Amino acid sequence: MTSPQANTGPLLDEEAREGAVRRLREAYAEEAITHQEMDERLGQVLAATHHGELASVLGALPAEKPDTTSTIAAAGGRIQRRGAWRVPRFLKVESAFGRVRLDLSRAVFEHPVVDIELQLGTGGARITVPRDATVEVEGLSTEWKDLRYKPRRPSGPGGPTIRFSGAMGYGRLKIRHARR
Structure with missing residues (x-):
């Protein structure tokens, strides 16, 4: 009470x-x-x-670290990230219209667990995760088309855990592991 x-x-x-x-x-x-x-x-x-x-x-939690949350947003057009880029602890991706392409295969993960929240309206999304990543999609809902993701057994310990959440409107979401 x-x-x-x-x-x-x-x-x-x-x-x-x-x-x-x-x-x-x-x-x-x-x-x-x-x-x-x-x-x-x-x-x-x-x-x-x-x-x-x-x-x-x-009150008793450790102070929040700066730069642990980042938002990538676009009202229309394309969102694309690839190559060696730093993935924050929490990443929010917002797009009303347009395609989203996130390539995390060569990204720098400074946190063992990364949460990616997708708020996507219309348009498809394709996300490539590292080969050794563990992917969780339980917090993600799709409206019109199903999520395409084939779980892969991690090739070894030490890969990041990527947890997806949020909502996908009209468009297909495809998550795949990098081949190498």
């Missing part, structure tokens, strides 16, 4: 709640909290109605 003091202050908006969930996931991925602690705190975040309640849940 929360105290009356926790229910003071402005009402909680969805953006603040999503930010709190992201901070908890980041703390868990960096092993700053245990799985049980994350579950308990997620429950508190989801039940919170005021900003004061979030402060008590997030």
Whole structure:
């Protein structure tokens, strides 16, 4: 049960709640909290109605690191990343219309777990992940066409874990592992 003091202050908006969930996931991925602690705190975040309640849940977490979240957005046209580029801990890709091409096969992963949130309207997306990556797609929903992804057994330990979430509107999403 929360105290009356926790229910003071402005009402909680969805953006603040999503930010709190992201901070908890980041703390868990960096092993700053245990799985049980994350579950308990997620429950508190989801039940919170005021900003004061979030402060008590997030207060003991390590400070948020800069440059761990990045957004690539385009209203129309093409989004493309390839070659040696740094992949942030959290990557959000937003496109209303147009194709998305992300080649992560030669990208630099500074974090063992990377979360990529796709918010795509119309247009296809093709994502190439490293050969030794572990891919999770449970948090991803597609509206019109199915997701094309054939899981591959990692070739060895040490590859990044890439977790996809978000929504794909009208267009096909294809995720594949690099051949080499």
